[in-house]
Amino acid sequence: MSFTNQLRKENDHIFQLIFDHPFVDGIGKGDVSKEAIAHYIKADFEYLNAFMQIYGIGLSKSSKREDIAYFFQRIQFILNDEVHPHHTFCHYIGVNYEDLQGYPLPPTADHYIKHMMYHAQTGTMGETLGALLPCPWTYLEIGQVLMERYQPTEENPFYEWIRFYGDPSVEASTMEMRNRLDALAASASTEEKDKIREAFQKSCELELAFWEMSYTCEEWPSKGLVKKL
Numbered sequence: 001m002s003f004t005n006q007l008r009k010e011n012d013h014i015f016q017l018i019f020d021h022p023f024v025d026g027i028g029k030g031d032v033s034k035e036a037i038a039h040y041i042k043a044d045f046e047y048l049n050a051f052m053q054i055y056g057i058g059l060s061k062s063s064k065r066e067d068i069a070y071f072f073q074r075i076q077f078i079l080n081d082e083v084h085p086h087h088t089f090c091h092y093i094g095v096n097y098e099d100l101q102g103y104p105l106p107p108t109a110d111h112y113i114k115h116m117m118y119h120a121q122t123g124t125m126g127e128t129l130g131a132l133l134p135c136p137w138t139y140l141e142i143g144q145v146l147m148e149r150y151q152p153t154e155e156n157p158f159y160e161w162i163r164f165y166g167d168p169s170v171e172a173s174t175m176e177m178r179n180r181l182d183a184l185a186a187s188a189s190t191e192e193k194d195k196i197r198e199a200f201q202k203s204c205e206l207e208l209a210f211w212e213m214s215y216t217c218e219e220w221p222s223k224g225l226v227k228k229l
């Protein structure tokens with residue numbers, strides 16, 4: 001079994017919890033609260049900015065032209081393509097995309113970004129890819145699972161969102177990241193593989209937490225606390 005297949009197997013319980021999370025399942029049913037969607041977009045816009053910066057760290061640590069091109073293309077994908085699912089959500093809630101940009105991150109998103117930054121800045125390329133991989137992988141499988149579970153049509157307001165992530169092109173790019181990680185793992189020490197495993201597992205947990213953060217409109221603890229006299 002490949003290294004990334006092992007990672008997927010070890011974290012299957014988290015993938016299943018993500019597929020059954022009420023926000024994710026609500027996308028399949030075409031029924032998610034507008035507040036939760038707005039909270040998600042505000043955090044995800046900043047999350048994807050940070051994701052591009054982390055790809056930039058990967059790019060700056062690459063010496064081969066092919067690896068530089070890889071990170072460059074991944075940044076382009078976020079800039080040019082991954083705005084579409086955000087637009088699908090904004091259209092549904094009737095809010096301009098620009099109006100949901102530039103907000104401070106809620107605790108979970110803040111933690112997730114710093115977790116990936118930490119591995120990218122202090123770890124190997126394998127560790128960096130291990131921390132990044134759950135992002136495309138969980139969304140690819142969400143798209144595939146929701147397609148299968150609900151067989152959505154254009155009647156579903158999130159049809160384009162589901163189609164975007166379940167698309168074979170997302171499967172191909174996820175496989176490319178997996179192949180890169182598998183190649184690095186083949187020559188990694190046991191100690192490095194353990195670090196990759198930990199980075200991957202925490203990112204899976206934080207993917208689940210990100211859905212919960214959006215669903216509950218998570219805020220920093222002091223927000224809304226009224227001082228009792």
Ligand SMILES: Cc1ncc(CN)c(N)n1
Pocket residue numbers: 044047048134135136139207210
């Ligand atoms: C938190 C999160 N994880 C994954 C994705 C899909 N790239 C996303 N847009 N946001």
